[in-house]
Amino acid sequence: xxxxxxxxxxxxxxxxxxxxxxxxxxxxxxxxxxxxxxxxxxxxxxxxxxxxxxxxxxxxxxxxxxxxxxxxxxxxxxxx
Numbered sequence: 001x002x003x004x005x006x007x008x009x010x011x012x013x014x015x016x017x018x019x020x021x022x023x024x025x026x027x028x029x030x031x032x033x034x035x036x037x038x039x040x041x042x043x044x045x046x047x048x049x050x051x052x053x054x055x056x057x058x059x060x061x062x063x064x065x066x067x068x069x070x071x072x073x074x075x076x077x078x079x080x
Contacts, residue, residue: 003028004037011038011046011068018065035066045069 006026010017022028038044049065 004034007031007034008038008042008044011044011066016049016065016067018063020063031066032064045071 003022003026007017007022007028010021010025017031019031022031022034028034035046039046045068047067047069049067050062051065052060052062055061
C-alpha cells in the first residue's frame with residue numbers, strides 16, 4: 001500500500017491526521033503533498049485546523065490537523 005492510500009484510509013477511519021501521526025504510522029514526511037493529492041485527485045473534502053501549543057521552552061508553536069469532512073444524507077457537511 002502506498003502512503004497516499006494509507007493516509008486516505010486513516011482519514012476515513014479516524015477522521016483527522018497530523019504530520020507527526022503520518023510520520024510515526026506511515027513514514028510519510030510530506031503530508032501536505034499527500035493532502036493536496038487527496039483534495040485534487042481524489043476530490044476529498046479536507047479542512048485545515050491550526051492547533052497551538054507551548055513547547056518545552058515555553059515558546060508558542062503551531063501545527064496543522066487535517067480533518068476529513070463528509071457529506072450527510074441531507075447534503076450537509078459533517079466533520080469527522
